[in-house]
Amino acid sequence: MEYTIQKLGQLAGVSTRTLRYYDEIDILKPARINSSGYRIYGEAEVDRLQQILFYKELDLPLHQIKVIVTSQSFSPAEALREHREKLLNKREQLDRLILNVEQTIAANEGRITMKDQEKFEGFKKQMVDENEQKFGKEIREKYGDQVIDQSNKKVLSLTQSEHDHATKLAEEIHTLLAEAFKTGDPAGDSAQKAAELHKEWLMLYWHEYSKEAHANLAQMYVDDERFTAYYDKEQPGTAAFLRDAIHIYTDSK
Amino acid sequence: MEYTIQKLGQLAGVSTRTLRYYDEIDILKPARINSSGYRIYGEAEVDRLQQILFYKELDLPLHQIKVIVTSQSFSPAEALREHREKLLNKREQLDRLILNVEQTIAANEGRITMKDQEKFEGFKKQMVDENEQKFGKEIREKYGDQVIDQSNKKVLSLTQSEHDHATKLAEEIHTLLAEAFKTGDPAGDSAQKAAELHKEWLMLYWHEYSKEAHANLAQMYVDDERFTAYYDKEQPGTAAFLRDAIHIYTDSK
DNA sequence: TTATACCTTTACGCTGCGTGAAGGTCAATG
DNA sequence: CATTGACCTTCACGCAGCGTAAAGGTATAA
Numbered sequence: 001m002e003y004t005i006q007k008l009g010q011l012a013g014v015s016t017r018t019l020r021y022y023d024e025i026d027i028l029k030p031a032r033i034n035s036s037g038y039r040i041y042g043e044a045e046v047d048r049l050q051q052i053l054f055y056k057e058l059d060l061p062l063h064q065i066k067v068i069v070t071s072q073s074f075s076p077a078e079a080l081r082e083h084r085e086k087l088l089n090k091r092e093q094l095d096r097l098i099l100n101v102e103q104t105i106a107a108n109e110g111r112i113t114m115k116d117q118e119k120f121e122g123f124k125k126q127m128v129d130e131n132e133q134k135f136g137k138e139i140r141e142k143y144g145d146q147v148i149d150q151s152n153k154k155v156l157s158l159t160q161s162e163h164d165h166a167t168k169l170a171e172e173i174h175t176l177l178a179e180a181f182k183t184g185d186p187a188g189d190s191a192q193k194a195a196e197l198h199k200e201w202l203m204l205y206w207h208e209y210s211k212e213a214h215a216n217l218a219q220m221y222v223d224d225e226r227f228t229a230y231y232d233k234e235q236p237g238t239a240a241f242l243r244d245a246i247h248i249y250t251d252s253k
Numbered sequence: 254m255e256y257t258i259q260k261l262g263q264l265a266g267v268s269t270r271t272l273r274y275y276d277e278i279d280i281l282k283p284a285r286i287n288s289s290g291y292r293i294y295g296e297a298e299v300d301r302l303q304q305i306l307f308y309k310e311l312d313l314p315l316h317q318i319k320v321i322v323t324s325q326s327f328s329p330a331e332a333l334r335e336h337r338e339k340l341l342n343k344r345e346q347l348d349r350l351i352l353n354v355e356q357t358i359a360a361n362e363g364r365i366t367m368k369d370q371e372k373f374e375g376f377k378k379q380m381v382d383e384n385e386q387k388f389g390k391e392i393r394e395k396y397g398d399q400v401i402d403q404s405n406k407k408v409l410s411l412t413q414s415e416h417d418h419a420t421k422l423a424e425e426i427h428t429l430l431a432e433a434f435k436t437g438d439p440a441g442d443s444a445q446k447a448a449e450l451h452k453e454w455l456m457l458y459w460h461e462y463s464k465e466a467h468a469n470l471a472q473m474y475v476d477d478e479r480f481t482a483y484y485d486k487e488q489p490g491t492a493a494f495l496r497d498a499i500h501i502y503t504d505s506k
Numbered sequence: 507t508t509a510t511a512c513c514t515t516t517a518c519g520c521t522g523c524g525t526g527a528a529g530g531t532c533a534a535t536g
Numbered sequence: 537c538a539t540t541g542a543c544c545t546t547c548a549c550g551c552a553g554c555g556t557a558a559a560g561g562t563a564t565a566a
Binding site: 057058059077080081083084087088090091094097098100101104105 | 310311330333334337340343344347348350351353354355357358
């Protein structure tokens with residue numbers, strides 16, 4: 001059985017333009033060209049087109065489909081698994097997006113309040129930027145680009161309620177820490193509670209938690225004067241106290 | 254505070270190319286152009302850019318964002334709600350896709366078995382095409398384009414297991430119907446069971462079920478010789494019998 | 507003065523076709 | 537036999553949202 005371009009198109013449910021395009025990008029060539037220059041397709045081409053359409057339904061890009069169908073020895077399993085990962089990521093992202101859209105609708109009938117949403121968005125970006133400027137190079141050297149990029153991405157993808165949560169946590173930590181500092185005991189209840197909240201706070205920004213990283217960060221609070229200044233603002237010695245509390249906390253777990 | 258293009262880009266986390274593009278499509282114009290032809294942005298532009306980026310995070314297309322930010326009176330709520338619908342559809346589609354990919358991986362280590370998958374895909378398309386050719390015009394006139402397009406889309410998006418299910422159902426219906434026909438009683442147990450299975454089968458292809466539509470279809474089985482031929486193939490009178498059974502079934506519900 | 511880091515416009519590239527335009531071919535019809 | 541209509545062909549632009557040169561002007565510090 002032989003098919004002209006339109007016949008094949010009808011059979012498979014694709015346009016003639018699509019078939020010409022597939023010819024152009026060498027993913028499906030006609031079996032032969034007749035004396036008038038018409039494209040003639042045979043059974044083999046029908047089979048191949050069906051393969052192509054099958055993978056296309058799985059939303060694979062054509063250049064990948066090309067690899068799969070042109071090298072018959074190639075195993076599509078790995079490509080599909082990889083593709084599956086991408087789809088899962090896409091869905092996660094989509095879920096976040098939907099949540100954000102819904103929150104926006106609910107909050108303001110869709111209108112951004114300059115005082116809130118905008119500041120919020122601006123704030124997140126500013127935060128990432130500031131962090132980059134302040135600590136970018138050294139932290140990137142220490143932890144590698146990937147870790148930092150992931151963290152930045154996580155910050156930017158925080159929803160407003162998550163961000164509010166982080167802010168509240170930071171306040172609680174501050175209060176608790178001031179209280180604990182008075183007792184002078186980094187192993188005490190309030191100090192340990194502060195360390196735990198600090199871990200919770202961290203997990204909003206880091207994509208994975210480890211005791212070691214947490215302990216390291218605590219040490220950095222003392223080593224780096226920019227951090228020290230932040231924590232010692234009201235009570236000198238608070239940064240060191242927090243470090244001790246965190247170290248006791250991470251050791252005890 | 255005034256910003257050059259790069260400053261603004263850094264502040265907001267977008268490329269200079271993006272800002273030039275936004276200028277080009279009239280979505281964000283600089284406050285002024287200085288004597289050297291440089292774009293100079295002010296606070297108002299920062300605000301506007303933040304709005305734009307906010308909506309962009311919600312994945313709205315730029316032309317829609319343009320409408321929202323250029324007409325300050327316009328309420329974004331409806332646009333967002335509409336957008337939300339699209340996102341939800343997208344997620345549904347994505348879920349189907351993931352399921353299909355996973356099934357494919359599980360079934361064959363990703364390789365298509367020509368005898369199964371291909372036939373399957375081909376079959377679905379053939380089915381839709383055949384239906385279009387046979388009944389397209391009259392059914393479209395009767396039920397409207399939308400209903401038919403939706404139904405066709407649903408058929409094409411069936412997963413293999415759903416399709417297998419449909420096939421099994423069709424077989425069961427046939428067997429049951431032949432059995433019931435012998436009793437001659439369309440209100441009997443087996444005939445009513447057949448009608449119920451027929452409803453279940455239908456719901457795989459129709460995007461919504463109604464008793465009226467089901468009853469109408471049953472009548473069509475008798476009125477239209479193409480259907481009648483199909484059901485009466487082994488036992489003349491089966492189509493009418495099925496119609497009666499379905500009518501009793503839909504009336505009793 | 508020169509290096510370097512900015513800035514400008516212009517324009518092609520990417521994906522997967524849809525949609526003409528301009529022009530041949532084939533089969534049936536007046 | 538010429539015309540009609542339904543095919544076919546090859547360009548080639550358009551779509552979204554920029555990335556990425558290329559080619560050249562400008563600001564600033566060494």
